[in-house]
Amino acid sequence: MSIWKKFQRFLFPSKQERLFTKDIASIIGRLPKNLNLYKLATLHSSVGKLSKKGFRVSNERLEFLGDAILNMVIAEFLFKKFPYENEGFLTEIRSRIVRRATLNKLALKIGITELVELQDKNHKKRKNSIYGNALEALIGAVYLDRGYTFCKGFILKRIVQDHLDLQKIIHTDSNYKSKIIEWAQKENKEILFESFDEVDGNNANLFEVSLIIDQERISTGKGTSKKRAEQNAALEACQKLELL
Amino acid sequence: MSIWKKFQRFLFPSKQERLFTKDIASIIGRLPKNLNLYKLATLHSSVGKLSKKGFRVSNERLEFLGDAILNMVIAEFLFKKFPYENEGFLTEIRSRIVRRATLNKLALKIGITELVELQDKNHKKRKNSIYGNALEALIGAVYLDRGYTFCKGFILKRIVQDHLDLQKIIHTDSNYKSKIIEWAQKENKEILFESFDEVDGNNANLFEVSLIIDQERISTGKGTSKKRAEQNAALEACQKLELL
Numbered sequence: 001m002s003i004w005k006k007f008q009r010f011l012f013p014s015k016q017e018r019l020f021t022k023d024i025a026s027i028i029g030r031l032p033k034n035l036n037l038y039k040l041a042t043l044h045s046s047v048g049k050l051s052k053k054g055f056r057v058s059n060e061r062l063e064f065l066g067d068a069i070l071n072m073v074i075a076e077f078l079f080k081k082f083p084y085e086n087e088g089f090l091t092e093i094r095s096r097i098v099r100r101a102t103l104n105k106l107a108l109k110i111g112i113t114e115l116v117e118l119q120d121k122n123h124k125k126r127k128n129s130i131y132g133n134a135l136e137a138l139i140g141a142v143y144l145d146r147g148y149t150f151c152k153g154f155i156l157k158r159i160v161q162d163h164l165d166l167q168k169i170i171h172t173d174s175n176y177k178s179k180i181i182e183w184a185q186k187e188n189k190e191i192l193f194e195s196f197d198e199v200d201g202n203n204a205n206l207f208e209v210s211l212i213i214d215q216e217r218i219s220t221g222k223g224t225s226k227k228r229a230e231q232n233a234a235l236e237a238c239q240k241l242e243l244l
Numbered sequence: 245m246s247i248w249k250k251f252q253r254f255l256f257p258s259k260q261e262r263l264f265t266k267d268i269a270s271i272i273g274r275l276p277k278n279l280n281l282y283k284l285a286t287l288h289s290s291v292g293k294l295s296k297k298g299f300r301v302s303n304e305r306l307e308f309l310g311d312a313i314l315n316m317v318i319a320e321f322l323f324k325k326f327p328y329e330n331e332g333f334l335t336e337i338r339s340r341i342v343r344r345a346t347l348n349k350l351a352l353k354i355g356i357t358e359l360v361e362l363q364d365k366n367h368k369k370r371k372n373s374i375y376g377n378a379l380e381a382l383i384g385a386v387y388l389d390r391g392y393t394f395c396k397g398f399i400l401k402r403i404v405q406d407h408l409d410l411q412k413i414i415h416t417d418s419n420y421k422s423k424i425i426e427w428a429q430k431e432n433k434e435i436l437f438e439s440f441d442e443v444d445g446n447n448a449n450l451f452e453v454s455l456i457i458d459q460e461r462i463s464t465g466k467g468t469s470k471k472r473a474e475q476n477a478a479l480e481a482c483q484k485l486e487l488l
Binding site: 056060061063064065067068069071072074075076079086087090091143148149196208217220 | 300304305307308309311312313315316318319320323330331334335387392393440452461464
């Protein structure tokens with residue numbers, strides 16, 4: 001695009017652009033400085049075009065960045081909120097917050113889903129991770145556009161405070177094992193948890209469990225107890241089978 | 245400790261405290277504001293005492309925080325340094341940087357190892373993850389003591405720029421598979437990579453491989469190709485067997 005065209009577009013944005021700006025502003029609570037970042041954040045790889053340098057332009061790089069930022073902000077939030085809990089608790093609660101199922105719901109709540117550009121709106125994976133990923137990409141865009149302090153505030157205010165029921169997340173005993181067993185009974189599948197010898201990891205003794213459905217191993221989980229490892233294996237299976 | 249005692253100690257710090265302050269200042273490049281954070285960061289759980297509230301005081305919570313900060317700073321660094329690489333590349337290079345083996349070496353280089361308080365200096369796990377963990381805890385302490393911008397500068401200047409050979413990290417094809425096979429031949433062990441059906445993860449097809457040594461499964465790895473999954477399984481095995 002020529003500089004003249006860019007300047008023209010800056011002075012007279014299209015209606016679509018004005019609407020998009022308004023949508024983003026209502027989500028992040030301030031006018032975006034660099035709208036292109038937010039356009040990129042809502043660009044799913046199914047519509048991403050190849051750039052001149054042979055690089056497919058989509059929100060995946062921003063998602064990588066946003067994921068790291070979200071993890072850090074939530075880590076600090078939990079660290080300060082729970083001064084007498086150990087790192088095992090903090091790790092567990094954070095993983096419940098940043099897991100795809102939670103992020104997908106949050107993406108719906110803050111309204112990013114409407115903005116995501118997809119090849120095919122009836123995409124098979126629609127209910128899957130696309131929107132959670134877009135939320136992470138949005139966080140990446142907010143960080144690059146507005147800096148660390150604003151982005152942290154955005155996460156804590158617009159995501160954690162407005163939409164996250166922390167007490168529920170902590171007290172829901174996410175029993176994925178019973179969920180998968182229930183599913184298997186309904187679907188008439190044979191299900192088996194196979195546990196392995198205690199393995200000595202870096203920090204503590206680690207258990208490993210495989211989940212086998214109809215003779216096919218579909219997931220493995222690790223944990224500091226056999227129960228924990230089973231839950232992790234079951235969680236992964238639930239995610240793969242889209243039971244969450 | 246009474247307020248009077250605290251005040252006294254503030255005015256006349258012990259020799260040990262003055263030395264510790266000097267050591268920390270030489271590592272982070274500025275005088276620490278809150279020395280207690282750094283004391284905590286160098287306190288391994290083997291010497292951590294139970295607090296009044298039944299909470300074992302050690303550097304593990306700070307490690308949780310520092311790990312998240314390090315991940316984020318490295319993510320942004322790579323995101324900006326490699327504008328034409330996809331998120332798979334960024335994820336892979338970051339994981340090579342933040343893995344225990346690299347962090348342990350970095351901890352040695354920046355001199356935190358001398359400061360770590362351990363129960364037993366000949367601790368079996370000494371060569372293991374203790375120092376990498378202490379480095380992460382130090383990062384957490386720097387963040388809480390001096391804020392985000394300083395901490396980011398500390399990581400980028402004192403760790404990445406001074407001690408990390410990024411080109412080597414990128415171009416070293418970390419062939420853990422050949423490393424573990426070599427070890428097995430030397431130790432006369434039977435070794436087998438067992439691969440499982442392609443499993444459909446959230447984003448892409450995922451492969452899973454188990455590494456079996458003398459009929460015992462010692463690790464599993466996942467990856468977007470069978471080769472990658474094998475490497476990850478071999479890497480985990482190398483870590484468990486302390487071959488790195």
